[in-house]
Amino acid sequence: MTTPQDLFIVATDVPGDRPVEQGDLSLALAGAELIDLLGARALTLDDERIVPGPPLALGDRLLDEAGAALVRREPYESVEDWLWRRGEGLTGAYLDELDARGQLTGERRHWLPYRPKADAAAGTEARRHATGRWESHEPVLAGLAAALGLGEDGDRAGEALGDEAVVTVLAAVNHALTELEGVRQRRRIENAAFDNIWRAP
Numbered sequence: 001m002t003t004p005q006d007l008f009i010v011a012t013d014v015p016g017d018r019p020v021e022q023g024d025l026s027l028a029l030a031g032a033e034l035i036d037l038l039g040a041r042a043l044t045l046d047d048e049r050i051v052p053g054p055p056l057a058l059g060d061r062l063l064d065e066a067g068a069a070l071v072r073r074e075p076y077e078s079v080e081d082w083l084w085r086r087g088e089g090l091t092g093a094y095l096d097e098l099d100a101r102g103q104l105t106g107e108r109r110h111w112l113p114y115r116p117k118a119d120a121a122a123g124t125e126a127r128r129h130a131t132g133r134w135e136s137h138e139p140v141l142a143g144l145a146a147a148l149g150l151g152e153d154g155d156r157a158g159e160a161l162g163d164e165a166v167v168t169v170l171a172a173v174n175h176a177l178t179e180l181e182g183v184r185q186r187r188r189i190e191n192a193a194f195d196n197i198w199r200a201p
Helices: 003-013 022-039 061-068 079-087 089-101 126-137 139-147 155-163 164-199
Strands: 043-046 049-052 106-110 112-115
Touching: 003 022, 003 043, 003 089, 003 139, 022 061, 022 079, 022 089, 022 139, 022 164, 043 164, 049 106, 061 079, 061 089, 079 164, 106 139, 126 139, 139 164, 155 164
Parallel strands: none
Antiparallel strands: 043 049, 106 112
């Protein structure tokens, strides 16, 4: 199991202050991929630039795709640019991957085809793995989930990491999510103003 897979399942299973938006989860999944690639030494960070290492076969289709998608020419890509580029449609990709492997169970709901039943967390290998990491408060998963409004305070999770590169990725995820919410707010304001024009006498 990988960190993006675990994050997808946690975002599906764990109740938060509000439902996790598909776009938010896609950005966080892209960050989770970077963290796993860092752990596999498939890349390093130079400040906020992603410096790819030799191509590696990591045994996971989506992580291998992520590694192959790294920009391999200078000045290289920033972490935040990666999140926006790689994150496009990534929620659907992980949904399809886990579903094809029979790792999702439950009922259908809005953008996710599945809503886990009460006993679904223990129903598949992927859910057992994700649940184990979540219940042990593993800092990387906790930090990514906190960025999505799930679980413990993100500052506490960040303090437990101790890895500067991972902290950089988490900070970029939080910044990208803030930007995305800003775009949504502007659209809501613009739409409300447009509606008011048509309603005016």
